[in-house]
Each structure stands twice: as C-alpha cells, then as structure tokens.
C-alpha cells in the first residue's frame with residue numbers, strides 16, 4: 359500500500375515537473391479545495407453568488423492559475439467566436455446608428471497587474487489604490503477583445519465605451535490608456551460624470567443606454583465582465599458576460 363502511494367507521488371511529481379498538470383492531478387494535489395473553487399467560480403460567473411466582497415482565501419491559487427493561464431484566454435476566445443457568429447448575422451441598417459456597447463475595465467483593458475498585488479481579489483476593494491493604478495494609464499489591452507473591437511468597427515458598427523470610471527479624475531488617463539493600447543476609432547467614451555456619482559453601475563449604465571436609444575442608436579450587443587454591465591434597462595439585443603473571478607461591482 360505504501361509502495362503504491364510512493365509510486366503515485368512520484369508520478370505526480372514527474373507530471374508537475376514536466377509542467378503538464380492535468381485537472382485530475384490538481385484534484386489529487388489540492389483535494390476538495392480545488393473542487394470547491396471550481397464550483398465557487400462557476401457560481402460567480404453565473405451570477406448565483408451575489409454581492410460577494412472577496413475571493414475566498416483558499417481559492418487564491420485557483421483564481422491566479424485561471425486568470426493568468428490559458429483557460430481564461432480560451433474562454434475569451436470562445437465568447438469572441440460566439441459574438442462573431444452573431445455579428446455576421448446582423449442586418450446593418452446603413453444609417454450609422456447600429457451600435458455596440460463595451461465596458462472598459464477588464465473588458466477592453468486588463469487590471470490583472472494591479473490585482474496581482476491585491477492577491478487576485480482575496481484583498482478587499484481599495485478605491486484609492488485602484489485610482490492610483492488607473493491614473494498610470496498602464497492597463498494592457500485584452501488581445502481577444504481588441505481584435506473584436508477592431509472587427510466591430512470594420513463592420514461599420516458604432517462602438518461606445520461605457521465605464522464607471524470617474525470622468526473628472528480619470529478622464530485623461532483613460533483616453534490615453536485606450537489609445538496607447540490600440541483602441542482607436544470608437545464612437546464615444548462615456549465616463550461617470552458628477553450627475554451619476556453614488557449610483558449603482560446598473561442604474562448609471564441603464565440611464566446612459568436609455569439616452570443612447572433615445573438618440574437613435576440600436577444597441578445590438580453589450581459586453582462586460584460584470585453582471586451590472588449587462589443588467590437593467592436597454593441592456594441591448596444580446597448581452598455577453600466575459601469572465602472575471604477577481605471582483606464584483608454592484
């Protein structure tokens with residue numbers, strides 16, 4: 359029995375050293391914690407876990423492995439493929455009012471470098487820390503989303519970037535960051551002005567979308583990493599939720 363256990367442990371060690379860690383090996387290594395974190399992340403993405411404040415500490419490495427590894431990129435690629443298939447079937451009007459709405463943070467550009475210092479969401483939200491990070495204009499583009507952004511513009515859609523970032527304090531930094539990362543040619547960047555301060559993302563974004571629809575835009579699609587990006591009124595003909603297991607925005 360002890361010999362069999364030793365053989366198993368050596369096999370696991372060899373697989374780990376080879377860098378080819380299969381899910382069942384991870385399960386053996388991490389046991390029920392790994393399985394719990396998979397369930398937790400699924401519940402987060404399906405919006406069954408509402409208003410959660412921090413990533414459970416036992417899921418730090420699970421979230422880190424997911425968001426920095428290939429699975430996150432594969433998940434994004436699949437979603438972008440689905441969006442592309444939907445886009446191909448849209449009958450454009452030709453009047454210049456066919457629009458898409460994209461969220462900014464962790465949809466167009468990534469805050470992963472910042473959240474690494476926040477233990478991938480195990481630490482609570484730090485408004486001042488995030489503001490200082492965003493002011494540096496160093497968020498890298500999320501490649502799959504930049505590709506989609508360009509595709510939408512080439513197809514003739516008006517791409518409207520809608521973010522809860524404060525316009526007064528982060529306006530210039532956000533414009534600069536988006537431009538430096540290749541987000542060029544969007545119709546509008548709408549940031550949170552003083553009139554919407556203190557409102558939930560759902561209330562604020564719904565109000566903006568209502569104005570856009572009243573201006574004549576047809577919102578064909580709406581993409582965000584938070585459920586609050588895609589809930590509420592005038593959400594769009596189709597909505598797409600991209601993964602984010604690091605934080606929850608109400």
Ligand SMILES: [Mg+2]
Nearest residue numbers: 461463464583
């Ligand atoms: Mg976001």
